[in-house]
Amino acid sequence: MKVKTNLVGGIVFIIISTIIWLIIPSQIPMPLIKSAGVNPQLMPKLVVAIIFICGVLLILQSLVLKKENVIEVHFKKEETTAVLVALIMVLYTVLIIKAGFLIGSFVMIIAMLLLFGVKKIMPYVICFALAIGIYYMFVGVFHIGLPGLGGI
């Protein structure tokens, strides 16, 4: 599927900026005393307005000036891989918290290598060894605490 990045990007950021603009009053309470014309809502509103304007300009660039950057997106073939990697990252985060850094890393390595289609045993062994090495480098050498067995 071909995606017009200027058009889609413009639409996405117009939506994002509109949502942010609408939630600003509820998310940023105004202080009781106003001083020198500045308030905590000023900068967010300015930034969001610039995003909105640039989004509109991107759409105009695409539709009126016909200046477009088209990319080929393969949802089935490629984006499923991206989703799977993101899911592995989510699983890794959960496992670090619940089971500990090393166990989480081992599961993540297995998942990633399976995703890459690795069937030989050696890459798994090497990655496990490196994971243990990195863990002890953080904990033993740099004295930076990482979740041990059993998680946090």
Add this chain to the structure above:
Amino acid sequence: MFDILLGALKELCTMQNFLWANFGVLVGIVMGCIPGLTVTLGIILFLPLTFGMNPVTSIVMLLSLYAGGMYGGSISAILINTPGTNSALATTLDGYPLARQGKAGKALKISLYSSVFGGIVASIVLLVAAPPIASIALKFGAPEYFCLAIFGLSVIAGVSGKSMLKGIISGMMGIFISMIGLDALTGTFRFSFNSTFLIGGIPLLPALIGFIALAEIITKSVEVVREAREDKQRHSTMTLEEIKKEKEEIEAGKKAEKAALAAKKAELKTMNKEQRKIAQAKLKENDCVSIKEFLGILKVLIVSSFISIIIGAMPGAGGGIAQFVSYNEAKRTSKRRDLFGKGSLEGLAAAESSNNAVVGSAMIPLLTLGIPGDGVTAILLGAFMMQGLVPGPTLFTEQANITYAIIIGVFISNFLVLAQGYYLTQAIAKIIQVHYMYLGPILMIFCFAGAYSNSGNINELIMCVPIAIFGYFISKLGFSVVPLMLGLILGPIAEQNFTRSMILSEGSLKIFVTRPISIAFIIVTIFFVYVFIKMNKAENSMLTDEGAANKLKESLEEN
């Protein structure tokens, strides 16, 4: 001044600093030489390891990594025609042809000496130029700092890539993300959704890890899986015999390589003394750089280093542009223009001295004004902040010893690059083609360990994944994450100084146009934006259509 330098040397000259600087150089060379790993990624991944170090050790290690990475990029550029870093693109033009002529050893040494030369000249300029700039910057008030931050944000125009509109959106998203959490000036919570998760805002390190490192892992993994699938498909259409034949051809290629090496050794053994001497002299000629050759490139080294120092000190320009400007100038003034693109030592020297010169010169705006010039210095600015150092003029007065120790550290790191490059390049070059199936999981482990170790807070770990997904999504749509990083870092500086200025002027915007330094910054900002727009147009016209390197190569050959 002498006392300060002496104090700085005392801070710097410790065994711990020496070892970590060496470690930084080694990691930098390795990260730089593996295509797909970048200096930026290296600094992000190793940033968490510096938390337990003192500021000098930490910053010097990261700067050594930066310097090592800039040299490391040339190794793969010379040996496999693939630049390890963007700043080594011009190195391929003459480095690879030299390697194909059997002069890979000579090319690597020229690249090493040139890198070190450029790095040393730039660090001397940094040492001399930074203090006077900082003393001027000491006179800045809030309005000047606001204009300076806006000037820094104008860098977005220079690092936006193909579309400046997308760059501005990306930069504004960075500023927006920096506003999440507690507003330091008014004490108001912004966009926290009454959740403890967002009350502290989005810290810099998880944001950097998510937007750059993890988003990159997703992108690369997609590529690896696609390649594996394509390989599988190709194999599925082949008969068993064809697959067997392909395997045999690969094996035969490996065997032929080994046999050629063995034959060379056997030939050396059968030679008499005279013949062996001649053969060894030829080998030495292809492997080493003679004094005559070095003197031949000296002029190019000096000119390229100074060109790159000027370009590198300009926010937004970066090593890539410096390299091509220096290369073009070397070609324009050379007596042997015909050799450029075919294995010119001058061309290689111009390209390599320039990208390392940028390391030192990019530190000038960072240390004196607190303005990062590109993605790497933006992360370094974050590293300074995490160590409790605030880059800017006060760094030279309140923490002079540390600042000068860092500057001298940049100078010394070049000698470490020289030593390691001389003795270890051959060994390091062997890992150029390490497969991503090893790198992907290991990089992910580093990312998550780094995100957690920032403060030991699981919220920061959890934040990384949605940030990475958002980073992957916007990069897919052609939005660069470099402007986002600049916005993330410069946004709070701009906002805080804007608010202070408004309080000072009782709400009048005139304060920004009635102070001479502020006006000067506004004019400079407008000028730079104009220059960046012109530069982007020129760069885009070169980079469209076919492969970037080929296009640049052709345009350089035409000149």
